Amino acid sequence: MNNIILLIPYYNNSKGLMKSLQSIDQDEELDILIVDDGSINKFEENIATQNFKAKGKIFFEYLHENKGIETALNTGLKISIEKGYKYIARLDCGDICLGKRFAIQKRFLEDNPEIKILGSNVLAVDNNDKFLYSIDLPLNDRDIKNKMYFNSMLIHPAIMFSTEILKTVGLYSLNYKSAEDYAFFFAISKSYKMANISEYLTQIEINENGISLQKRKQQVACRIKIIKENFYFGFYPIYGLIRNYILLILPYRFILFLKKIKK
Structure with missing residues (x-):
């Protein structure tokens, strides 16, 4: 049995799922x-299996009704714990892995046992695979935790973490719609060290008609709530609140324009 499991929540995106599975290097050792x-x-399960060429197995779990990504993720975490995996990684349908992502992340975590969650820099493309911008993140624990007050400094589909942290942190909260990952990372930051790798190990798809962007205002509002719950009087929380209140009123197309010209 492999000691890495890749958790992929699925909702009405078979094309994206196959694209994601095809991107995993055949030399990788992990289950899905x-x-x-x-x-x-x-x-179709058999088609999904055929598109996965790496050294591992695919497991399938079906929820009887649509309950939201938080419930799907928590279902996946519980199963991963029960199966005894050491590491849990994430990927979303339509996003792709670059190079030997999982081997690189596993090696880093094992060489740096004090780090319990690891991300990487990320490339962003549109739904036609046209490059939009790169996301360059802080690499060390201190910078990540400080700048978490601005926005998430870990990209959810690019992370791998040690399953042991769930004993302390628990599962994804159901109280922060469209920002469950942000709340999860803040909870981890209170007890464990975090890091990012400077390599671009994941490519994410930005779909302007996607659910995540349709719920952007809800996401930013929940992010503000999380910042307030973790607030202290200092530069990072104060600036983070101001920044997110501004983001709450700005149209996303304008923000995307700024990201493009910046990169």
């Missing part, structure tokens, strides 16, 4: 857990 969140447009 796909959690179907009550989809209408199902994928």
Whole structure:
């Protein structure tokens, strides 16, 4: 049995799922857990298996109704714990792995046992795979935790973490719609060290018609709530609140424009 499991929540995106599975290097050693969140447009298990060429198995879990990504993720975490995996990684349908992502992340975590969650720099493309911008993140624990008050300094589909932290942190909260990852990372930051790798190990798809962007205002509002719950009087929390209140009123197309010209 491999000691890494890749958790992929699925909802009505079979094309994106196959794209993600195809991107995993054939030399990687990991298993995959796909959690179907009550989809209408199902994928075929045999086709998914055929598109996965790495050294591992695919497990499938089906929720009877659509309950949201938080429930799908928590279902996946519980199964991963029960199966005894040492590391849990993440990927979303439509996002792809670059190079030997999982081997690189596993090696880093084992060489740096004080680090319990690890991300990487990320490339962003549109739904036609046209490059939009790169996301360059702080690399060390201190900078990540300080700048978490601005925005998430770990990209959710690019992370790998030690399963042992769930004993302390628990599962994803259901109280922060569209910002469950941000709350999860803040909870981890209170007890464990974090890091990013400077390599671009994941490519994420930015779909302007996607659910995550449709719920952007809800996401920013929840981010503000999380910042307030973790607030102290200092530069990073104060600036982070101001920044996110501004983001709450700005149209996303303008923000995307700024990201493009910056990169």
